[in-house]
Amino acid sequence: MDDEPQARGTGRAEPNGRATVGSLARRAGVSASTVSRALRNDPRISPEVRARIAALAVEAGYTPNVLARTLVGGRSGLIGLVLGPVENPFYAELMQQAVSQAAARGWRLLLLHAGPGPIEDATAEALLQYRVDGCLITSAELSSRAAAICAANGVPVVMVNRVAREHGCAVSCDNRAAGAELARLLVAAGHRKLAVITGNAATSTSIERAESFAAQAMAAGLPAPTIITGGASHAAGYAAGQAIAALPLAERPDAVFGVSDILAMGAMDALREAGLSIPGDISIVGTDGIGPASRPPYRMTTIAQPLAAMVGRGMDLLLARIGGAVLPQEVVLLRGTLIPRHSARLPPGMVPVS
Amino acid sequence: MDDEPQARGTGRAEPNGRATVGSLARRAGVSASTVSRALRNDPRISPEVRARIAALAVEAGYTPNVLARTLVGGRSGLIGLVLGPVENPFYAELMQQAVSQAAARGWRLLLLHAGPGPIEDATAEALLQYRVDGCLITSAELSSRAAAICAANGVPVVMVNRVAREHGCAVSCDNRAAGAELARLLVAAGHRKLAVITGNAATSTSIERAESFAAQAMAAGLPAPTIITGGASHAAGYAAGQAIAALPLAERPDAVFGVSDILAMGAMDALREAGLSIPGDISIVGTDGIGPASRPPYRMTTIAQPLAAMVGRGMDLLLARIGGAVLPQEVVLLRGTLIPRHSARLPPGMVPVS
DNA sequence: TTGAAAGCGCTACCAA
DNA sequence: TTGGTAGCGCTTTCAA
Numbered sequence: 001m002d003d004e005p006q007a008r009g010t011g012r013a014e015p016n017g018r019a020t021v022g023s024l025a026r027r028a029g030v031s032a033s034t035v036s037r038a039l040r041n042d043p044r045i046s047p048e049v050r051a052r053i054a055a056l057a058v059e060a061g062y063t064p065n066v067l068a069r070t071l072v073g074g075r076s077g078l079i080g081l082v083l084g085p086v087e088n089p090f091y092a093e094l095m096q097q098a099v100s101q102a103a104a105r106g107w108r109l110l111l112l113h114a115g116p117g118p119i120e121d122a123t124a125e126a127l128l129q130y131r132v133d134g135c136l137i138t139s140a141e142l143s144s145r146a147a148a149i150c151a152a153n154g155v156p157v158v159m160v161n162r163v164a165r166e167h168g169c170a171v172s173c174d175n176r177a178a179g180a181e182l183a184r185l186l187v188a189a190g191h192r193k194l195a196v197i198t199g200n201a202a203t204s205t206s207i208e209r210a211e212s213f214a215a216q217a218m219a220a221g222l223p224a225p226t227i228i229t230g231g232a233s234h235a236a237g238y239a240a241g242q243a244i245a246a247l248p249l250a251e252r253p254d255a256v257f258g259v260s261d262i263l264a265m266g267a268m269d270a271l272r273e274a275g276l277s278i279p280g281d282i283s284i285v286g287t288d289g290i291g292p293a294s295r296p297p298y299r300m301t302t303i304a305q306p307l308a309a310m311v312g313r314g315m316d317l318l319l320a321r322i323g324g325a326v327l328p329q330e331v332v333l334l335r336g337t338l339i340p341r342h343s344a345r346l347p348p349g350m351v352p353v354s
Numbered sequence: 355m356d357d358e359p360q361a362r363g364t365g366r367a368e369p370n371g372r373a374t375v376g377s378l379a380r381r382a383g384v385s386a387s388t389v390s391r392a393l394r395n396d397p398r399i400s401p402e403v404r405a406r407i408a409a410l411a412v413e414a415g416y417t418p419n420v421l422a423r424t425l426v427g428g429r430s431g432l433i434g435l436v437l438g439p440v441e442n443p444f445y446a447e448l449m450q451q452a453v454s455q456a457a458a459r460g461w462r463l464l465l466l467h468a469g470p471g472p473i474e475d476a477t478a479e480a481l482l483q484y485r486v487d488g489c490l491i492t493s494a495e496l497s498s499r500a501a502a503i504c505a506a507n508g509v510p511v512v513m514v515n516r517v518a519r520e521h522g523c524a525v526s527c528d529n530r531a532a533g534a535e536l537a538r539l540l541v542a543a544g545h546r547k548l549a550v551i552t553g554n555a556a557t558s559t560s561i562e563r564a565e566s567f568a569a570q571a572m573a574a575g576l577p578a579p580t581i582i583t584g585g586a587s588h589a590a591g592y593a594a595g596q597a598i599a600a601l602p603l604a605e606r607p608d609a610v611f612g613v614s615d616i617l618a619m620g621a622m623d624a625l626r627e628a629g630l631s632i633p634g635d636i637s638i639v640g641t642d643g644i645g646p647a648s649r650p651p652y653r654m655t656t657i658a659q660p661l662a663a664m665v666g667r668g669m670d671l672l673l674a675r676i677g678g679a680v681l682p683q684e685v686v687l688l689r690g691t692l693i694p695r696h697s698a699r700l701p702p703g704m705v706p707v708s
Numbered sequence: 709t710t711g712a713a714a715g716c717g718c719t720a721c722c723a724a
Numbered sequence: 725t726t727g728g729t730a731g732c733g734c735t736t737t738c739a740a
Contacts, residue, residue, distance in 0.1 A: 031727045063482040067421040068717035071732045086446040096440050099468045111463040114453045126462050128417040269650040296623040297651035385711045422733035425716045
């Protein structure tokens with residue numbers, strides 16, 4: 001293990017490894033406790049001593065060893081991050097938010113998983129091994145093993161864009177409101193035959209959006225929307241679009257709701273390839289508000305999720321529980337924003353963005 | 355710290371906190387040393403004892419505290435990850451590769467940065483504070499501060515998709531070969547007036563691709579390609595496309611090389627909006643091989659980077675240096691793969707994919 | 709084959 | 725205002 005020759009970098013002030021509280025104490029002629037306190041700006045340390053130690057620390061290139069600090073009983077400052085398939089830009093955008101907002105709070109992210117499917121068991125262990133203070137989950141599912149680990153060890157969990165079925169808090173877009181709003185929009189625009197492309201069957205997000213969309217359509221007196229099985233990828237949306245294009249004309253919907261933008265984009269690509277014009281022949285709407293959906297080929301009418309706010313609220317929930325406080329599990333629903341664009345025929349008077 | 359009411363979840367075997375080597379030792383009636391050795395499968399421990407302790411560990415839900423293990427002198431098992439702007443799916447795809455390949459090697463990723471611009475100084479510190487064993491950088495630039503930190507502290511650094519200017523190893527696609535190959539392709543297809551949309555001016559990736567593209571074009575007897583200033587985003591490509599469309603007809607190129615797919619996609623969107631047909635009026639080619647570039651609206655002719663191999667080689671380089679071994683800095687160039695698609699008129703005999 | 713002791717770097721408690 | 729001591733959880737000599 002350690003018998004390899006240690007090539008400890010170039011001329012650091014500390015000849016033999018990095019500066020420590022101990023080495024600073026020796027050089028300053030004070031005790032380690034004093035150094036520790038001075039470095040943390042403990043008001044009990046005299047200004048002179050504090051300044052001297054601070055200068056010394058800078059000179060020596062001192063960096064506190066967070067691991068040791070954590071060992072003695074504090075927080076690790078680490079948040080476990082679990083991401084869904086980043087083929088969906090939604091997760092990539094969410095990740096970028098998470099990184100910057102975590103940094104703003106002095107936290108670091110331990111990237112545990114990214115991709116489809118649940119966390120592997122071995123990875124879930126890392127969450128304990130590194131003593132993460134909390135966990136931010138955005139994947140389709142927290143593996144039951146990981147969930148058990150968190151629950152059993154008091155690691156707070158917050159799911160973003162998902163409502164947890166078992167353990168933990170959640171921050172989510174108001175998916176029911178979103179589904180209903182899109183249905184109302186399509187109805188008002190004069191559409192009579194709706195279809196919905198479903199997402200991952202196991203996710204609350206997909207279910208809620210699809211259900212409320214259908215319920216609203218029926219409440220408006222339309223027949224139940226045709227249900228097309230989709231998935232979580234562009235490819236799944238594409239396949240769904242092909243299926244729609246293959247429908248006999250009498251059964252073809254005049255408006256389609258893809259429960260996520262990436263899905264709706266796939267469907268749009270397939271429908272256009274089949275020779276249909278959007279929104280001339282068929283209107284398409286999605287949800288999420290991802291960047292690519294706004295670009296010229298798509299100009300997707302969608303409900304944008306308030307991503308920054310969602311991540312922020314998620315971290316608030318985490319922070320409140322990291323102290324060890326026993327708080328009730330909380331579900332926060334944030335309202336999305338309708339962005340009317342050219343992918344759908346719009347109700348009279350509604351003007352598309354851009 | 356520990357006097358707060360600990361909501362220690364459900365019936366963990368250890369009533370008061372997590373199981374430790376010490377607690378297992380007490381329960382097994384042996385010393386901590388023995389437990390430590392047994393858990394690490396030290397051959398000196400008798401099979402019976404080892405089995406007994408292993409069983410006990412499982413029963414108690416024991417997880418080693420990596421932080422403590424690191425403290426005593428070992429590796430942290432942490433790799434710092436620095437990502438560029440994830441608006442470019444290339445970085446998102448790279449991240450997914452990095453996560454799975456790191457996990458396969460028993461490493462975890464500390465996500466330090468994601469987005470445009472260099473790491474903030476405060477973030478760079480984290481890399482020392484958490485004692486990362488190495489660093490994987492894919493951002494436009496390692497801030498000079500972060501570079502200095504790594505160099506001064508013997509933290510191995512590998513840049514992926516970038517050739518480091520100062521410190522560290524690099525794994526990159528053979529960008530010169532890629533640029534030249536695309537130029538040859540366009541020339542062979544009969545194009546006479548080429549243009550190139552440049553990327554971030556500071557990155558080796560962009561410079562190499564653009565330079566070799568231009569050199570090859572001129573070597574084939576064409577005039578120097580028009581240089582259009584681009585950037586790193588779809589928006590930058592879009593602006594470049596608008597600039598091209600605004601050119602007087604006599605100056606308009608008949609083929610455009612965007613040094614990255616995302617850039618080329620933006621340009622294509624703008625050119626189409628300006629009423630030009632692709633590849634009828636203008637051929638467009640890119641580089642990277644990102645997923646969205648293969649979809650119907652784009653069908654981008656591109657050179658795909660061998661992402662998995664690049665990440666793998668990057669981790670190899672890191673691994674070799676993490677022991678502390680003093681190895682020369684190494685630059686690994688991997689060859690990309692041409693994927694001819696419909697965004698460009700192709701040379702006779704070359705058939706587009708899909 | 710096992711145990712005792714020391715120490716990694718840091719903070720907290722109790723004295724002074 | 726400062727120092728001494730102990731201990732977080734683990735590994736690793738050195739002894740037995």
